[in-house]
Amino acid sequence: MTMSTAPITAIGTPPAGRARMTFAGALSANMLNMIGVGPFITIPLALAAMGGPQALLGWLLGAVLCLCDGFVWAELGSALPRSGGSFHYLREAFGPQGLGRLFGFLYLWQTLLIGPMSIASGTVGMAHYLTWLEPGLSPWTLAAIAATVCLVNLGLLWRDIRAIGVLSVATSVIVIGSCLWIIASGAVHFDAARAFSFPPHAFAINGGFWMGLGAATLIGVYDYGGYNTICMLGDEVVEPRRNIPRAVLLSIPLVALLYIGLNLAILGVLPWQQAMHSQAVVADFMAAIYGPTGGRIVTVLILIASWASALMNLLGASRVPFAAARAGDFLAVFARTNARGDVPAVSLLFMGLASALACLVSLDTLIAVMIVVQTMFQYTAQCIAVVLLRRQNPQAAPGQFRMPLYPLPVIITLAGWAYIVTTARPLHILAGVAMIAVGSALFLAMARRTRQWPFSLHKASRP
Incomplete structure (x- = not known):
């Protein structure tokens, strides 16, 4: 998957006359964002973690x-069905x-860090799959290729983006079709003894087990991410108080399966x-069944999907910062x-150049920092937000979802x-702390200059 991001109308209301999304459209938006290139590149990372x-x-x-987090998003999305999601919550x-x-x-502020990392994770994964077609590429060459893709995408988005909608649908067809092809191929050649050949003491409950499970869970959360997509489009959904929760809570089990x-x-x-040491695990898998041709075909499909996913x-x-x-x-x-x-020139330039720079970071580090940073602030704060909103409004509005x-x-x-967070590496936790600290300092400096909260002359009032 890729990080869930808001559309052009992320904060505000949709343009007049824009068609509203039905439940089917809302569910599709979630699933198309969830089913990205993530699992194609992270399965070896999860295997290595445990x-x-x-x-x-x-x-x-x-x-x-x-x-469980979906219930949080569903209730918030139903209570405040506005485009921009977390910003309003x-x-x-x-x-x-x-x-x-x-x-x-x-x-x-978090978006300025997470956005480039999310984009880079897709292009770095794409570069890894190139090694199946062109073995022997050095790590620096792979990083340069990934960064180049980011810069090419920056150039493409500086021009005409009218074909993005068609590209999104085509990419989704490729990704979902590839997943179904892989699952069907695996079902025909499935060997239970090989699949469940656990190493000695695999389930020994000790510190190593819990640390490994935490790292594998983090990877799983990265790949499932996107079930909140429809919450970013609240203004554009038909009967949002009912359809947003349904789309969120149904998309998660479907994609999990x-x-x-x-x-x-x-x-x-x-x-x-x-598999745990493979740079292109799906290509190796298909080559084991269909020979080199099968590996090449699925590699090309994944390269196309990775490029388009990073572009979108x-x-x-x-x-998001532009709006x-x-x-x-x-x-x-x-x-x-x-x-x-x-074209949002400064915002696009920042995201494009920062994502190219982020390609110098390893894939597992990109994923870990992304999830840890979001978890330390946004996801945790939203859990508290649900409690606060319930206290402010004990009675649900007509048709509003309550978990x-x-x-x-x-x-x-x-x-x-x-x-x-507690099973993450200290450096990743430090990145989250630094994001919050620097962002808070910048906010306070701006607030002091404009004499707004907490430097305003009058005490802030609650809604």
Whole structure:
């Protein structure tokens, strides 16, 4: 998958006359964003994290955690069905003239770090698959190729983007079709003894097991990500209070089944000892069944999907700070456009150049920092936001979704995010702390200059 990003109308209302999305469209938007190139590039990382096929536990635990978090997103999306998602949830829950201003700013600030990393993870994964067609490429060459793809995409988006919608559909067909082809091939050649050949002491409950499970779960969360896509489009959904929760909560189990099937298909054909060290595990898998031709065909399909996924991710990520800046809620420089006025020049340049630079970082580090940073701030803060909004509005609005068994899903989600963070590497945690600290300092400097909260003359009032 790729990071869920908002569209051009991320913060605000959709243009007049824009067609509204039905439930089918909402579900499709979620699933198309969830089913990206992620599983094609992360299966070896999960296997390496746990040292065997017990890595499937990470995918299962990730699905459970995402489903509980899905309840949080579903309730927030139903309570505040507005385009921009988290920006509005955090501002409203924590006070739009108080702490909510800081949290809204930090969410946008986070996008400047997470956006380039998400884009780079796709192009770095794409470069890894090139090694199947062209063995012997050095790490620096692969990084240069990945960065070049980012810069090419920057150039493409500086011009005409009218074909992006068609490209999105075509890419989704390629990705889903490839997944079904892989699963069907694996089912025909499935060897249960190979798939479940656990190493000695695979389930020994010790510190290494919990650390490995945390890393595998983090990878699973990365691949499931995107179930919140429709929350970013709240203004454009028919009956949003009902359809947003349905789209969120149905997309997660559907994609989980697809991903578990994908993992089992590969493990049932390739020995996990080989798969965990593969740079292009799906190509190796298809080559084992169909020979080199099968490997080449699936590699080309994945390369196309990876490129298009990175292109669309750059498109979405560049619009978030641009839309916020135009609304006066972010750094004004990000509101600048090109000479024609149809491209968010500064925002697109920043995201494109930063993503190219991020290609120097390893794939596992990109994924880990992305999830840890989002978990430490946005995902944790949203769990608290649900509680605050319930206290502010004890009675649900007509047709509004309220999660069952409240507050159990919130507690499980918070525990899951805490587990992922505490099992992460200290450097990744430090990146999250630095993001929050630097963003907070910048917000306070801007607030002091403009005499806004917490430096305003009058005490901020809650909604």
